[in-house]
Amino acid sequence: MISIQKLHCDFPQFKDLVDAYIPPFVIIPLKNADGELCTSKVAENTRVSEGEIIAQNTKSSSAIHSTVPGIVTGYRTVSIPNGKKTNALIIRTDGSFSYLGRNLPVTDWRKYSAADIWSLMYDKGVISTFEKTRSMASMLKVFSEKRDISRDSILVVRLFDSDPTVRTAEFLSERKLDQIIEGAAIVARSIALHKIAFIVSGKSKEVTEKVKSYFCQSMSDEWFVYKAATDIYPSGGYRELKMLLNKNKCVFDEMIAIDAEAAFTTYEAVALNKPVLEKYVQFSGSPLVSERIFRVRVGTPIRKLVEECGGFKQSVYKIVTNGLIKGTAVSDLDTPVTADLKSVTFLPRKIIPFQKQVNCIRCGNCHRSCPKKIQVDKLFSYYYFHTETNQKIIDMASECTECGVCDTACPARLPLAQTISLLKGGIK
Ligand code: SF4
Ligand code: SF4
Structure with missing residues (x-):
């Protein structure tokens, strides 16, 4: 583990939420949460309403919606925030909104079965972004089917982002805590769990009070609130959260984890x-005139949000989505906001001085900072230069959690975590 100060990254703070303008058009990629390409149900020049399902492979896969009312103007291949390209639908905003600005009635979800809850999750496009993006209902179904009901299981809800350069989950948790707690209760019900742990990075008192007041009526549910040591990295991965629960003597056999946004x-x-x-x-990022956290329509091009930040005051060298540690570099400002996008960071040239890859300088940072104490430099030379390496060191690659710390710590900018991942997969 490494102190986050040693990561030499900016950790922005935000006070207010900004409601982004409704864009004149949205770009809706036709890939669902599980990465499957979906066939559009709507033809060009068709009118769609806000929230209408425009693509869904089967009833047991995540639906894709139009996020504005409007007219389908065509299809285009676009870059998406994970760096890939896919086919997308372009919808010009036009007409009246079905959800925006309305007070929606709260239904009594307690009368729903697990199947009802999962069906709503598929239908409404709920995704899980804990460690990887996937359909929330599919993830819960798999857990439920594999679960040994004689074993004691727990749902863990992480209220902060695992990448310390991203503040979105923390920000959302401060403002929507009641809804997140209730969302967690819904998830727990759908997989018949009665133990929920909320993991916070900051003020645990307010979370404890709210969780206590929500669950006070329930005799069957057990709840916990624990504070993670977010001044070190990694602190929010599955393994670290499990260790935190064990350290706090929380008793359970199996664990499933979600993030604040999924709840x-x-x-x-x-x-x-x-x-x-x-x-x-x-x-x-420092090139932006102002930094912001937006509530924004899915499908809005990043370019529109840059304009709302006041544009750039210096040239941008790199655009990184979903955090500086494990994020992806993208190059197209017309990349749309997708349901799994949490952050966009703009980097100027001057803060990435070692961008050019050089040879290993044998500083030992990678080995020292690796939570599993893997000899990353040796494995790198083994993989690329076939250097003689002890089998014990090679076998340790299988313990890599792909946390990305070694990449951040390496002054030579070698693609270390990626190399270990190739070694693990046996691809060469
Ligand atoms: S990515 Fe793997 S090798 Fe690199 S620090 Fe993390 S656990 Fe260690
Ligand atoms: S951190 Fe990078 S430069 Fe330093 S020993 Fe490891 S691989 Fe080599």
Whole structure:
């Protein structure tokens, strides 16, 4: 583990939420949460309503919605925030909104079965972004099917982002805590769990009070609130959260984890019957005139949000989505906001001085900073230069959690975590 100060990154702070303008058009990629390409149900020049399902492979896969009312003007291949390209639908905003500005009635979700809850999750496009993006309902179904009911299981809800350069989850948790708690209760019900742990990075008192007041009526549910040591990295991965629970003597056999956003969107989908139409996204980095956290329509091009930040005051060298540690570099400002986008960071040239890859300088930072104490430099030379390496060191590659710390610590900018991942996969 490494102190986050040693990561030499900016950790922006935000006070206010900014509601982004409704864009004149949205770009809706036709890939669902599980990465499957979906066939559009709507033809060009068709009118669509806000929240209408425009693509869904089967009833047991995540639906894709139009996030504005409007007219389908065509299809285009676009870059998406994970660095890939896909086919997308372009919808010009036009007409009246079905959800925006309305007070939606809260349904009594307690009368729903697990199947009802999962069906709503598929229908409303709820996704899980804990460690990787996937359909929330599919993830819960798999857990439920594999679960040994004689074993004691726990749902863990992480209220901060695992990448310390991203503040979106913390920001959302400060403002939507009641809904997140209720969303977690819905998730727990759908997989018949009665133990929930909320993991916070900051003020645990307010979270404890709210969780206590929510669950005070329930005799069967057990709840916990623990504070993670977010001044070190990694502190929010599955393994670290499990260790935190063990350290606090929380007794359980199996654990499933979700993030704050998954709990929040579950609440909106199941209790309010609302599809995932908006996202909370952090826009940061010194080239921007102002840094912001937006509530924004899914499908809005990044370019529009840069304009709302006042544009750039210096040239941008790199655009990174979803955090500086494990994020992806993108190059197209017309990349749309997607349901799994949490942050967009703009980097100027001067803060990435070692961008050019050089030879290993044998500083030992990678080995020292690796939470598993893997001899990363040796494995790198083994993989690329076939250097003689002890089998014990090679076998340690299988313990790599792909946390990315070694990449951040390496002054030579060698692609270390990526190399270990190739070694693990046996690809060469
Ligand atoms: S990515 Fe793997 S090798 Fe690199 S620090 Fe993390 S656990 Fe260690
Ligand atoms: S941190 Fe980078 S430069 Fe330093 S020993 Fe490891 S691989 Fe080599």
